[in-house]
Amino acid sequence: RKQAPEYSTSSSDEEFESKPSLTHKAKRVLRKRRKLEKETKQLIKQEELKRLHKAQAVQRQLEELEERQRALEIFGVELERELRGEADSGTKDENQLLHEWFELVMEKNKLMRYESELLIIAQELELEDHQSRLEQKLREKMALDGKSKGTVCPAHRDRLPM
Numbered sequence: 554r555k556q557a558p559e560y561s562t563s564s565s566d567e568e569f570e571s572k573p574s575l576t577h578k579a580k581r582v583l584r585k586r587r588k589l590e591k592e593t594k595q596l597i598k599q600e601e602l603k604r605l606h607k608a609q610a611v612q613r614q615l616e617e618l619e620e621r622q623r624a625l626e627i628f629g630v631e632l633e634r635e636l637r638g639e640a641d642s643g644t645k646d647e648n649q650l651l652h653e654w655f656e657l658v659m660e661k662n663k664l665m666r667y668e669s670e671l672l673i674i675a676q677e678l679e680l681e682d683h684q685s686r687l688e689q690k691l692r693e694k695m696a697l698d699g700k701s702k703g704t705v706c707p708a709h710r711d712r713l714p715m
Contacts (some may be wrong), residue, residue: 561565595691604685608678618668620672622661629657 634640636650645653 597689601682601687604678604682608675611675611678615668615671615675618664618671622664623667625657625661625664629654629661634659 623685632650632654635645636654650666
């Protein structure tokens with residue numbers, strides 16, 4: 554008879570002790586989740602800042618490129634006038650003028666290719682930003698689904714984009 558009450562007492566003690574440990578585990582999991590969410594938000598912010606700085610650099614380069622193209626255009630117009638004989642070419646002969654004109658055309662083509670590359674980079678940045686916003690919306694919706702169900706399904710937690 555003495556063993557039976559001891560057994561039941563230890564069993565109720567275990568139940569009493571297991572509840573706080575479950576609560577402790579739940580708190581620990583919650584803290585881990587919050588820490589991960591905070592780190593994810595910081596990472597997202599850093600990525601946004603990197604994209605912003607890169608976009609600003611691309612914009613600056615495009616503006617500089619536009620200035621160079623305008624200067625080449627003005628020089629090209631004057632060079633064409635000299636080639637047609639409308640302007641006084643001074644000491645330059647026709648071969649030298651043609652050589653300068655072809656170099657000008659090559660430089661203009663090079664600038665146009667560079668402009669295309671910059672525009673592609675700008676478009677990539679825009680798409681990356683759009684993707685990041687979509688991923689954030691997905692995270693928020695999955696978090697809402699998890700809250701309405703009580704917890705996030707472990708199978709879906711792995712699918713959260715980082």
